[in-house]
Amino acid sequence: MAGTLKTLYRTGLLRPMGIAYMAVSLMRCGLNLMALLRYAALQYGDRPAIKDEQQELSYAELYRQSERWSLVLMEQYHFGGGQKIAVICRNHIPMVKTLFAVSRTVADLYL
Secondary structure: OHHHHHHHHHHOOOOHHHHHHHHHHHHHHOOOHHHHHHHHHHHHOOOEEEEOOOOEEEHHHHHHHHHHHHHHHHHOOOOOOOOEEEOOOOOOHHHHHHHHHHHHHOOEEEO
């Protein structure tokens, strides 16, 4: 238990701003992976989040691009709660953005 609390403190979740960032993220995104990414974008901003052989994205960039992709999935493809969505692809940044985006649509994600 002490180890968990220490880890949460180090990540900023137990500090006042961390609690505020998480509350804002949960209100904006709901209880899903996108809320965690929004928290990371607020907490870590321009720090590098992910890199593959073609590009590197900061937490803020990854959040913005994933959020845009989720809007496309909801508006153009009508992704939503109760739907089952399968994702089959290689490990790269577009896959990571898709994982966050699908979680934001509240659809059930299958890898």
